[in-house]
Amino acid sequence: MTATPVTVTVTGAAGQIGYALLFRIASGQMLGPDTPVRLRLLEIPAGVRAAEGTAMELDDCAFPLLASIDVTDDVTAAFDGTNVGLLVGARPRTKGMERGDLLAANGGIFGPQGAAINAGAADDVRVLVVGNPANTNALIAAKHAPDVPASRFTAMTRLDHNRALSQLATRGGVPVGQVRNVTIWGNHSATQFPDIAHADVAGRPGAELAADAAWYLDEFVPTVAKRGAAIIEARGASSAASAANAAIEHVHDWVLGTPEGEWTSAAIMSDGSHYGVPEGIVSSFPVTSSGGEWEVVEGLEVSDLARERIDASVAELLEERDAVAGLGLV
Numbered sequence: 001m002t003a004t005p006v007t008v009t010v011t012g013a014a015g016q017i018g019y020a021l022l023f024r025i026a027s028g029q030m031l032g033p034d035t036p037v038r039l040r041l042l043e044i045p046a047g048v049r050a051a052e053g054t055a056m057e058l059d060d061c062a063f064p065l066l067a068s069i070d071v072t073d074d075v076t077a078a079f080d081g082t083n084v085g086l087l088v089g090a091r092p093r094t095k096g097m098e099r100g101d102l103l104a105a106n107g108g109i110f111g112p113q114g115a116a117i118n119a120g121a122a123d124d125v126r127v128l129v130v131g132n133p134a135n136t137n138a139l140i141a142a143k144h145a146p147d148v149p150a151s152r153f154t155a156m157t158r159l160d161h162n163r164a165l166s167q168l169a170t171r172g173g174v175p176v177g178q179v180r181n182v183t184i185w186g187n188h189s190a191t192q193f194p195d196i197a198h199a200d201v202a203g204r205p206g207a208e209l210a211a212d213a214a215w216y217l218d219e220f221v222p223t224v225a226k227r228g229a230a231i232i233e234a235r236g237a238s239s240a241a242s243a244a245n246a247a248i249e250h251v252h253d254w255v256l257g258t259p260e261g262e263w264t265s266a267a268i269m270s271d272g273s274h275y276g277v278p279e280g281i282v283s284s285f286p287v288t289s290s291g292g293e294w295e296v297v298e299g300l301e302v303s304d305l306a307r308e309r310i311d312a313s314v315a316e317l318l319e320e321r322d323a324v325a326g327l328g329l330v
């Protein structure tokens, strides 16, 4: 193995997503079987010991691609030379916490992390924000990194995308591997719009299934959009392995490209030129990737129904942006 190692920083490394994510990165599932990785695990001081334990286990796997592991609570050290940043650690909403408090607490995390990325990350740095509220946390990080192209900051809607593929496969009675081209629009929240109008369900147009409006709007859309809450209700903890899987797939496709004829969903910085989504929010679109750049899939017809749903989710993102702007975070 002669390739130069890629430096991957994972924040919230001692958390449940971190535990499901790190072993897959180190085994090559994220960046491919020929790319060695240097792992940097960032935690708050109270999480450092547990992250060190995870690092011991990573050592014990003897992964040939794992070049080194560093554990730190120093945000500057964590992002020094980083090529890929997975921002997972976030402040969860706790009882009695107002929305403004949640945004402010996360601003205190993602602002400094964005600044550290700006100061020290590699020129090709690519960032995926997983920690909620993911879209607005990505916006905060991007705004604190003025020297890094805004297109390098993304938020995760791949889990919602995968949830939509799975629900659609069940409805169509086909293997999930034969379903493609669903789209998640908007925010990673209950306002997101999982759109199947252009999907291919083992050769059957998704629009045919969407024509059953009672199923589509009253079952499919809420099942996908509220799946995170359903997992919390069932498991007593939020999704972890599926979230880690989606993060792996997001970065894999970003760096190595999406398959021919297929798109995925990712929340990217809107430049105002696609599907009527205003500039300056991190919103989910149908995207392909080649050469390490996301590109929005153009020319999809947007029905009146889709327009209304996209606008509603975008309105929520604009509200979140205004709230963090009011707090001086962007």
Ligand SMILES: NC(=O)c1ccc[n+]([C@@H]2O[C@H](COP(=O)([O-])OP(=O)(O)OC[C@H]3O[C@@H](n4cnc5c(N)ncnc54)[C@H](O)[C@@H]3O)[C@@H](O)[C@H]2O)c1
Pocket: 011, 012, 013, 014, 015, 016, 017, 018, 042, 043, 044, 046, 047, 088, 089, 090, 091, 092, 109, 129, 130, 131, 132, 133, 134, 156, 157, 159, 160, 188, 238, 239, 240, 243
């Ligand atoms: N976008 C998505 O699809 C999606 C899906 C699932 C979960 N999430 C979100 O991902 C986040 C992490 O989930 P989890 O289950 O791993 O949570 P968790 O509570 O198990 O772990 C979070 C970890 O982050 C650490 N942390 C907190 N602040 C930090 C900071 N400033 N720097 C470094 N580390 C810090 C904590 O110590 C903790 O170990 C949550 O915000 C969750 O809501 C997003």
Ligand SMILES: O=C(O)C[C@H](O)C(=O)O
Pocket: 132, 159, 227, 228, 229, 231, 238, 239, 243
């Ligand atoms: O952590 C959450 O609130 C839910 C999570 O974002 C998910 O979609 O599973």
